[in-house]
Amino acid sequence: MNIKNILSVFLILITSHLYSQEELYIASTISPDLKKNANAVIRLDETKINIESIRNLKHSYKRIITILNKNGDNDLDTYVYYDNKIRVKSLKAIVYDKNGNEINKFKKSNFKDVAAVSSFSLYEDSRVKYLDYTPINYPYTVEFIYETETNNTAWIPFWRPLEGYYLSTEKSTFEVVYDSEVGINIKENNFSDFNINGKNNEGLLSYTAENLKAIKPEDLSPSFREFTP
Numbered sequence: 001m002n003i004k005n006i007l008s009v010f011l012i013l014i015t016s017h018l019y020s021q022e023e024l025y026i027a028s029t030i031s032p033d034l035k036k037n038a039n040a041v042i043r044l045d046e047t048k049i050n051i052e053s054i055r056n057l058k059h060s061y062k063r064i065i066t067i068l069n070k071n072g073d074n075d076l077d078t079y080v081y082y083d084n085k086i087r088v089k090s091l092k093a094i095v096y097d098k099n100g101n102e103i104n105k106f107k108k109s110n111f112k113d114v115a116a117v118s119s120f121s122l123y124e125d126s127r128v129k130y131l132d133y134t135p136i137n138y139p140y141t142v143e144f145i146y147e148t149e150t151n152n153t154a155w156i157p158f159w160r161p162l163e164g165y166y167l168s169t170e171k172s173t174f175e176v177v178y179d180s181e182v183g184i185n186i187k188e189n190n191f192s193d194f195n196i197n198g199k200n201n202e203g204l205l206s207y208t209a210e211n212l213k214a215i216k217p218e219d220l221s222p223s224f225r226e227f228t229p
Helices: 003-023 070-075
Strands: 040-053 056-067 079-082 086-096 102-107 112-115 127-130 140-150 167-178 196-201 204-212
Touching: 040 070, 056 070, 079 086, 079 140
Parallel strands: 040 167
Antiparallel strands: 040 056, 056 140, 079 127, 086 102, 086 140, 112 127, 167 204, 196 204
């Protein structure tokens, strides 16, 4: 294969990746199966955790969600918690219309910052930055990205690829890269009935869930977290 052919293949791969990424912002590209019983569809939920040492944990998070109707607004979840041990390194959000056109962009300073605990406690310093966004039309899509860093490695965020009723998931990934001398403890619940693939190698843990359909609540059913992954 000559240089020209190699460049052609490379350009084709780049174009294909960009096109597939752009599809995530377009509401009409959602599968009908994922729209059924759904008020919102998580197009991509991507968590990356890097435990470099017993005193350093970096958390990168990216979420692309399409809100189909007013009832789905509560599923935006555009917030991040922090305190004197957790530092928010970066934070932003981009809003797209139903055709994938950018209509709003928010940087870290545009997020509201409030106490995350009751005002009755004088000793808590937990806070939350959140985006207060009022949509004009439906459907719309929001891309939410943040990075945090902490010296506390005793707790790793939960991974819940299916987050609640009337909410479907197109793709959710969870990856933990860690120093093998530190190690991690793992507990999996309710994976067998869902489309989830996982890898667990020394220093790397990863999961991918795809095309998880929205669930409607039923009378006398157990709590959502008791039967979902």
